[in-house]
Amino acid sequence: MIDRRPGRTGGTRRGLGLRSTVALSFAGGAFLLSAVLSLGTYLVAQGYLVSQRELGATGAAFVDASYVREGLLRGDRPVSDVLGELSLPADSTLFVELDDEWYSTSLSLDSEVVPTEIAKLVDDGSAGVGWTSVDGVPSVVVGLPLPALGGGSFYELTETAELDRTLRTIAVVLFGFAALTALGGAGLGSRAARRALTPLDSIAGTAARIAGGDLETRLDRTHDPDLITIVGSFNSMVDALHERIERDARFNADVSHELRSPLTTLTTSVQILQRRRDELTPVSREALDLAVAELKRFRSVLEDLLELGRLDAGVELRESAQVDAHELVRQALTASGRSTDLLAPTSDDGRKLTVEVDKQQLNRALVNLFENADLHGGGLVGVRVGSTDESVIIDVDDHGPGVPKVDRKRMFERFVRGGSRRSLPGAGLGLSLVAETARSHGGGVTCTDAPAGGARFTLWLPLVDPEFSRRSP
Amino acid sequence: MPTRLLILEDDDRIRAALRLALTDEGYDVRALASAEDALAVVGTEPIDLMLVDLMLGGMDGFTFIRTVRPTTDAPIIVLSARADTHDIVAALEAGADDYVTKPYEVKEVTARLRALRRRSERIAPSGDKERLVLDREHGPLLFDAGAGQVVRGTEPVPVTVTEFRLLTELASPPGRVRSRQSLLESVWDRGFFGDDRIVDVHVRRLRTKIEVEPSAPRLIVTVRGLGYRLDPQ
Numbered sequence: 001m002i003d004r005r006p007g008r009t010g011g012t013r014r015g016l017g018l019r020s021t022v023a024l025s026f027a028g029g030a031f032l033l034s035a036v037l038s039l040g041t042y043l044v045a046q047g048y049l050v051s052q053r054e055l056g057a058t059g060a061a062f063v064d065a066s067y068v069r070e071g072l073l074r075g076d077r078p079v080s081d082v083l084g085e086l087s088l089p090a091d092s093t094l095f096v097e098l099d100d101e102w103y104s105t106s107l108s109l110d111s112e113v114v115p116t117e118i119a120k121l122v123d124d125g126s127a128g129v130g131w132t133s134v135d136g137v138p139s140v141v142v143g144l145p146l147p148a149l150g151g152g153s154f155y156e157l158t159e160t161a162e163l164d165r166t167l168r169t170i171a172v173v174l175f176g177f178a179a180l181t182a183l184g185g186a187g188l189g190s191r192a193a194r195r196a197l198t199p200l201d202s203i204a205g206t207a208a209r210i211a212g213g214d215l216e217t218r219l220d221r222t223h224d225p226d227l228i229t230i231v232g233s234f235n236s237m238v239d240a241l242h243e244r245i246e247r248d249a250r251f252n253a254d255v256s257h258e259l260r261s262p263l264t265t266l267t268t269s270v271q272i273l274q275r276r277r278d279e280l281t282p283v284s285r286e287a288l289d290l291a292v293a294e295l296k297r298f299r300s301v302l303e304d305l306l307e308l309g310r311l312d313a314g315v316e317l318r319e320s321a322q323v324d325a326h327e328l329v330r331q332a333l334t335a336s337g338r339s340t341d342l343l344a345p346t347s348d349d350g351r352k353l354t355v356e357v358d359k360q361q362l363n364r365a366l367v368n369l370f371e372n373a374d375l376h377g378g379g380l381v382g383v384r385v386g387s388t389d390e391s392v393i394i395d396v397d398d399h400g401p402g403v404p405k406v407d408r409k410r411m412f413e414r415f416v417r418g419g420s421r422r423s424l425p426g427a428g429l430g431l432s433l434v435a436e437t438a439r440s441h442g443g444g445v446t447c448t449d450a451p452a453g454g455a456r457f458t459l460w461l462p463l464v465d466p467e468f469s470r471r472s473p
Numbered sequence: 474m475p476t477r478l479l480i481l482e483d484d485d486r487i488r489a490a491l492r493l494a495l496t497d498e499g500y501d502v503r504a505l506a507s508a509e510d511a512l513a514v515v516g517t518e519p520i521d522l523m524l525v526d527l528m529l530g531g532m533d534g535f536t537f538i539r540t541v542r543p544t545t546d547a548p549i550i551v552l553s554a555r556a557d558t559h560d561i562v563a564a565l566e567a568g569a570d571d572y573v574t575k576p577y578e579v580k581e582v583t584a585r586l587r588a589l590r591r592r593s594e595r596i597a598p599s600g601d602k603e604r605l606v607l608d609r610e611h612g613p614l615l616f617d618a619g620a621g622q623v624v625r626g627t628e629p630v631p632v633t634v635t636e637f638r639l640l641t642e643l644a645s646p647p648g649r650v651r652s653r654q655s656l657l658e659s660v661w662d663r664g665f666f667g668d669d670r671i672v673d674v675h676v677r678r679l680r681t682k683i684e685v686e687p688s689a690p691r692l693i694v695t696v697r698g699l700g701y702r703l704d705p706q
Contacts, residue, residue, distance in 0.1 A: 260554060261484050264576040268490035271579040272497055299576055319558075321669055331665040359666050 019193040026189025031182030038174035045170055053163050054129050054140055060092070061142035061156040068096060069148050079103040091159040098152040109134065114155050118143040122153040137161050199227050203234055215242045249312040256305045263302060267295055304429040307364055308414070311436045319360075322464060325353040325385050325392045332366035333383070344384040353385060353392045355461045357441055365437040366394070368430035369457050373398035377455055391443070391460045397450040398457075408447045434459065475501040476590055477519060481511045481537065482526040482552065491524070494579045500586075508532035515541050522586055523549045525569070527560055535560075535567045542568030546633045548589035552577070565674040570635040571661055572671075588662035589635065605644055607692055608706045611685050614692075616644055623683060635660065636679045639672075643693065643703035652700040676701055 016024070064086060071082035079096055083105050088094065093106040095114060102111045113132055121128035122143040130141050139159045146152040202219060209217045218238060219231045273280070273288050280288060330340050355362075373380040377398025384395040403411065412435035431445075434457075438445045443461035450456035478500040482488040485506070492504040503518070505511045508529055514520070523541075527534035538549055551564045551572040561572050571585050608614035612625040618641060623630040632640065638660050643651060657667040660675075680687040694702050 257554065260575050261487060265484075265486040265490045267576055268487070268494050268579055272490075272494045275497060302576065319668055319670055327665070335664070335666060360668075363666050 019190060019197060022193035022196075023186045023189035026192070027182045027186035030185025030188075031178060034178040034181035038178045042167075042171055042174050046167055049163060049166065053160055054142075057140045057156065057158050058127075058129055058142050060158070061144060061154070064088070064094060064156055065144045065146065065154040068094070068154060069146055072098075072149055089158075091161070093157045095155040095157070096146075096152065097155075098146075098149065109157070111155075113139075113157060114141055114143065118155070119153070122155075132157070134159060138164055199224075199230070203230070206234070210238055210241075215245065245312075249309060252305060252312065253309040256302060256309055259302055260306075263295075263299060267299065270295055301429060303364070304368070304433045307361065308429065308433055308436060311433075311440055319358055320356050321359055322354050322356050323359060325355050325387075325394065325461070328355070328357070328359070328362060329366060329383055329385055329394060332363045333370070335363060336367045336370055338370060338380070342380060342383050344382050346385060351387075353387050354464050355392050355441075356464045357461065361437050362441070365434045365459070366396075368434050369396045369459065372430055372457070373400075373455075376400060381450070381452065381454060387463060390463055392463050394459045394461075395450075396457045396459070397452065398454045400454050402449055402453070402455045403447050411447065412445065475499055476521045476586075477501045478503070478586070479511060479514060479520045479523045480504040481506075481508060481523065481529070481534070483507065483529045484526070487526075491579075491582075495583070495586075498579075498583055508534070508537035511537060512540060515545060520545065520547050522547055522590055524552055524582065524586075525549055525564075526552045527564060528554075535563055538564060538567040538569055542633070543631070546631070548634055550582070550585050550589065561668075562670055562674060565671060566678070568633070568678070570633065570675075572668075584662070605647065606705060607683065607703075608685075610706060614683060616640060618644075625683075630682050632679065632682055636675060636682070639675050639679060640683075640703075643701060647703045647705050650696045650699050650702045656700070672701075 067086060068082055071077065071085065072079065079098060079101075080103055083094055083096065083103055086094065086105070088105060093104065093109055095111050096103045097111070104110065113134055115130045115132050118128035118130045118141055122145050125145050125147065127145070128141075128143040130143075132139055132141055134157070137159045138161075139157050141155060141157045144154045146154050199222075206217050206219055215238070218235045222228060222231050270288070270291055274292060277285060277288065326343070326346060329343055333340050333342055370380050370383075373396055377400035379399045381397040381399050384397075386393045386395070412431050414429060414432040435445050438459055438461065441461055443459065445457060445459045448456050448458065476499075478495060480488060480491055480495070480502060482491065482504070483506045488504050488506060492502050496502050500522075503514055503520070505514065506529075509532055511523075511525075512532075515523075525534050525537060529537075532540075534551065538551075541549075548570040549568065551561065551569045552575060553561050553564065553572050554575050564572065570589055573582055573585055604619065605616040606613055607616050607623075608625075614630075615624045617624060621637065623632050623637070623640065639656065642656055642659050653669045653672040654665070654667075656672050657663045657669065661667065661671060663671070676693055677687075680690050680693055684690050684692055691706060692704060694704055696702050
């Protein structure tokens with residue numbers, strides 16, 4: 001099977017992901033909108049508050065001015081006395097200019113704080129309102145002419161620290177609001193993007209499961225009009241794939257089954273001849289030997305095919321038993337008529353290496369490795385059983401020229417044979433059966449160079465702890 | 474006297490080849506294509522061993538085995554396609570003693586036949602008078618190796634040849650745990666790559682015959698991870 005890894009959705013890997021992009025757009029939009037609204041709100045509020053403050057100051061100034069005017073008209077009293085009688089709030093200061101003489105209720109402030117444009121207005125005989133700054137505190141200045149006193153002017157200056165504070169508070173609140181809105185927008189965008197991407201995630205997950213061999217998996221049906229098409233297409237694609245794989249497997253199984261009966265008859269008949277070998281002429285004997293040898297090969301290929309068919313059909317392990325890996329290898333050597341001397345003495349100080357396998361399937365896989373070594377590798381040199389923390393490792397070394405690096409993965413596919421070994425027997429099913437048997441047991445098989453030259457086939461299987469996973473008999 | 478062997482196989486050529494090969498090996502062979510004919514033969518002629526294909530036209534192999542089992546204790550070997558693994562267990566449960574998968578070699582078949590035949594001869598009454606009370610409370614249930622039978626009270630319990638052999642192994646001596654592997658070797662002559670399920674199914678069959686409550690066995694107990702043990706009560 002071609003190695004297709006899920007999860008490579010090109011383009012999104014470089015730069016920002018789709019979700020981040022959507023979240024950022026939402027955040028930016030929300031911030032812009034709320035910033036414009038906040039600024040508008042601030043300006044309106046500021047304008048209103050300032051004009052209210054000016055109105056209040058003007059009203060107070062008229063009252064105070066008329067009081068000063070009355071006080072000065074009533075008798076010949078000094079200006080400072082009249083001013084002193086007024087009970088002014090702490091943040092207000094009065095200035096009176098009479099006959100080019102300035103009087104003030106404050107000791108620290110002088111008439112310099114009155115803006116010249118207001119003084120000019122008042123000199124021209126009209127009232128003026130304006131703003132100035134006293135030691136950094138914004139203050140409103142109201143100027144009134146005093147025509148009843150024969151020329152003169154009245155100024156009331158009010159510090160508006162509280163207005164400034166209020167405006168600052170409003171600004172902070174509004175800015176905070178804008179920032180919160182931006183954050184909310186980002187969250188909303190992220191959620192929306194995630195919501196929009198969930199179907200994609202589920203498609204990727206499903207595809208990964210299907211690639212992993214679970215062909216029954218389908219996407220859940222949906223009523224979302226935006227998704228119906230993609231879900232439908234995906235599921236029909238998997239259906240087609242599934243059907244195709246099943247058809248191939250069924251064809252394989254059918255052919256094998258059809259071949260089984262004639263082969264049984266042939267084998268049985270030839271074995272009768274073999275029993276009566278002595279009655280045959282030398283020529284017939286030679287012909288019989290050829291037939292026997294070819295039948296043996298035929299049978300071996302058919303058994304591999306049948307076994308592959310079973311693995312394809314996904315039948316659960318026929319019979320899984322816990323066995324010692326050394327014993328398994330020793331028995332496979334014996335069963336195939338090989339010497340157990342080929343099994344290297346263990347360095348694992350006799351520790352039992354337990355694997356949970358279908359003994360017959362593993363026997364077939366191991367014998368295929370031995371036969372491969374004998375047929376293509378110049379002879380089986382040795383078998384070694386070792387282990388890591390989690391796996392049992394079985395090394396099968398041969399004496400041959402080794403396997404070129406380019407062929408090392410490909411050779412475990414069906415009906416692939418090394419180009420240089422085309423004339424040698426072996427249909428090229430053996431190694432694929434080894435690979436698929438190993439895979440179905442949760443292990444694998446690889447090919448490397450043997451330390452002593454030649455090729456080394458390494459079959460590994462998960463190590464089980466018999467103390468913890470003892471099956472019930 | 475040659476061993477009388479019945480072959481039930483509906484593929485004409487396979488049947489003919491098997492008949493030839495096994496006759497050549499010295500068996501007295503009756504080869505038949507239909508289960509109905511085979512039932513008639515078993516009813517009228519003494520048969521020592523049977524080779525039965527599962528896929529037959531008409532009555533299938535499972536039904537044949539179930540029908541014939543109560544009338545004979547002759548060993549039955551099933552000829553099966555390896556892919557049909559559920560069929561193998563079903564056939565064993567129906568009463569078969571062992572199986573061979575197609576494409577088989579004659580020497581595999583004769584090895585199985587020899588193993589089962591040898592054992593079936595072993596239970597013939599001999600000088601060995603070993604008797605063992607399996608269950609005092611219910612019966613009593615008596616295992617009589619000498620007479621080759623199991624008796625509850627006065628009634629013989631109908632165990633097959635292979636079931637009896639299994640019981641004999643478990644009883645020598647009773648109370649010892651026997652692994653499936655060792656039972657497979659001593660009762661079926663099967664090696665390391667033998668199928669443990671043969672033992673499991675036979676133990677199950679034996680329990681239904683000798684246990685008072687087969688679902689809660691007290692005579693043949695399962696020892697987790699090790700095998701089986703015979704505990705006379």
